[in-house]
Amino acid sequence: MKNKFLIGFIIVFSILLTSFVFYFYQVFFTENILVEKGDETILIEKGASFSDVQDIVYDRGIVNDMLSFSFVAKVLDYQENIKPGIYQLRKDMTNLEAIRLLRSGAQVPTHVTFNNVRVKADLAGKITNNISVDSTEFLQLLNNDSLINSYGFNQENIMCMFLPNTYEVYYTITGEELFERMHKEYERFWNDQRKAKAEELGLSPVEVSTLASIVQAETIKPDERPKVAEVYLNRLERNMALQADPALVFAVGDFSIKRVLNIHKEIDSPYNLYKNRGLPPGPINLPELESIDAVLNHDNHNYLYFCAKPDFSGYHAFATNLIAHNRNAAAYQAALNKARIYK
Numbered sequence: 001m002k003n004k005f006l007i008g009f010i011i012v013f014s015i016l017l018t019s020f021v022f023y024f025y026q027v028f029f030t031e032n033i034l035v036e037k038g039d040e041t042i043l044i045e046k047g048a049s050f051s052d053v054q055d056i057v058y059d060r061g062i063v064n065d066m067l068s069f070s071f072v073a074k075v076l077d078y079q080e081n082i083k084p085g086i087y088q089l090r091k092d093m094t095n096l097e098a099i100r101l102l103r104s105g106a107q108v109p110t111h112v113t114f115n116n117v118r119v120k121a122d123l124a125g126k127i128t129n130n131i132s133v134d135s136t137e138f139l140q141l142l143n144n145d146s147l148i149n150s151y152g153f154n155q156e157n158i159m160c161m162f163l164p165n166t167y168e169v170y171y172t173i174t175g176e177e178l179f180e181r182m183h184k185e186y187e188r189f190w191n192d193q194r195k196a197k198a199e200e201l202g203l204s205p206v207e208v209s210t211l212a213s214i215v216q217a218e219t220i221k222p223d224e225r226p227k228v229a230e231v232y233l234n235r236l237e238r239n240m241a242l243q244a245d246p247a248l249v250f251a252v253g254d255f256s257i258k259r260v261l262n263i264h265k266e267i268d269s270p271y272n273l274y275k276n277r278g279l280p281p282g283p284i285n286l287p288e289l290e291s292i293d294a295v296l297n298h299d300n301h302n303y304l305y306f307c308a309k310p311d312f313s314g315y316h317a318f319a320t321n322l323i324a325h326n327r328n329a330a331a332y333q334a335a336l337n338k339a340r341i342y343k
Helices: 002-029 050-059 065-076 095-104 121-129 136-141 145-150 175-189 192-201 205-218 222-237 247-250 290-295 322-338
Strands: 041-043 084-090 109-113 163-167 305-308 316-319
Touching: 041 050, 050 065, 050 136, 065 095, 084 095, 109 121, 121 136, 136 175, 145 192, 163 175, 192 205, 192 290, 205 222, 205 290, 222 290, 222 305, 222 316, 305 322
Parallel strands: none
Antiparallel strands: 041 084, 109 163, 305 316
């Protein structure tokens, strides 16, 4: 009797053990990430809980069996080790593979892209668009004298350090780390060849970027920028006031201005290049890399003036003397009046 009971117990125990082992194997090693369209990325925000992670994978239909997913997370102590970031879950991953990936913090990179930037607030908003840094936090860094001085810049010219482009970073990058990354990109761009060209012009890299920002604001035509750059270089060489309208608009702070008036030219600002000779203390926008190179690889001519063409093509009429320039300017002013553009 006892033998029969023992045999029965062994059989039942074996069945239960086999079932448990099979279930354990299924929970850990059976495919549970069933993404229909292939690999899929998920974003886990800073401060997220395991419940938040569950909501993400459940709402998007990424996990087939949430119970087993949660069980493996508990066994691996992932619930206490949530790491923020962007993660790529591969189609047909097991629970074990998925949880190990999330727990490791092995993120996939994201991209920060910024261009068409005029002021620091614009930059802070665009550069933090795909990362965990808050735009307000980054704006504070842009105004942090101690930080920006450590990179050799000041409040007026720190924007020169940020070169418009698309950069690959991790979502969890800090503001300070992003500053360091942008400085490395700045140093990489300003290689010995570009520095030598700037030196030939008698300008520093910051001054080249500042001039490039004016050139970029003056013309929307990239092929015309080397020609416009040479006009300003000619004026600098002759110690003439640059009289750049975009810098005056920057000084006024109203970027909706289409027509610079005499009243604007009376504003007291270092960016009023009608009153002040030389370059302003910093850029009036973030110049594109092509605009910087347009200054470094400027045309060679004797023009000292230019004015937008009256056909509103975006191109300019150039002149070597004031008489010819005034004639070009009168034609453009007449076109503005005809189009009823008065300010």
